[in-house]
Amino acid sequence: MKKLLATIAIAAMACTTTIAHAQATDPKTELAKKVVALQQGPELDRLVNQLAGVTAQELIAKWGPKMEATVPKAKQQKASEDLNAELxxxxxxAGQLIGKQVNKVSTESLVPVYAERFTLEELQQLAAFFESPAIKKYQATAPELGNLFVQKLVEASRPEVVARIKQFDDAAVKIVGTSPAPGAAKPPAKK
Structure with a gap:
């Protein structure tokens, strides 16, 4: 009986090793890994920086008003500089911490989806596409082009947005008023 259990255990381990080896060398999965890796370029770096920036904005929203409320005006400039350095x-x-997770998350979430939704031939075509010099040039240029587009979009829409802000402010004054109510907290002073 012990020999039978030992034989079954050895056979099970051999099957597990064979299955794991087959999964590790699956050409479709390997190609999916390659396609995912090829997609990661300057745009991904920009996304990581944006995610880190979002968390920084949350800290600014939390600590800016606290600083203004608790630090004497004479010391606010120095406190602001110190907070900015810490920020x-x-x-x-935060950017480094998020960046460290890119490969893990890509491997765990994107690779299986690519392997499931694309055929081997389609993955080969995608890999060839992402390896092409034109796409490499596009990926290198995309952040600059994106920034240029955003800058021009902001410039083009600024007059209408500023006018809309004024409409909102006018409506807010009618709703909230301009004088603080007795006992109401004072809003933080503007810089």
Whole structure:
């Protein structure tokens, strides 16, 4: 009986090793890994920086008003500089922490989806596409082009948006008023 159990255990381990080896060398999965890796370029770096920036904005929203409410006006400039230095360190660290997760998350979530939804031939075509010099040039140029587009879009829409802000402010004054109610907290002073 013990020999039978030992034989079954050895056979099960051999099957597990064979299955794991077959999964690791599956050409479709390997090609899916390649396609996912080829897609990661400057745009992904920009996304990581944006995610880190979003978390930094949350800290600014939390600590800006606290600083203005608790730090004497005479010391606010220095406190603001110190907070900005800490914020820069935080943003750099958060970007690195998020960046470290890119490969893991890509492997765990994107690779299986690519392997499931694309045929081997389609994955080969995608890999060839992402390896092409034109796409590499596009990926290198895309952040600059994106920034240029956003800058021009902001410039083009600014007059209408500013006019709409004024409409909102006018409506808000009618709703909220301009004088603080007795006992109401004062809004933080503007810089």
């Amino acid at each position: 820069k360190k935080y943003t750099d660290d």
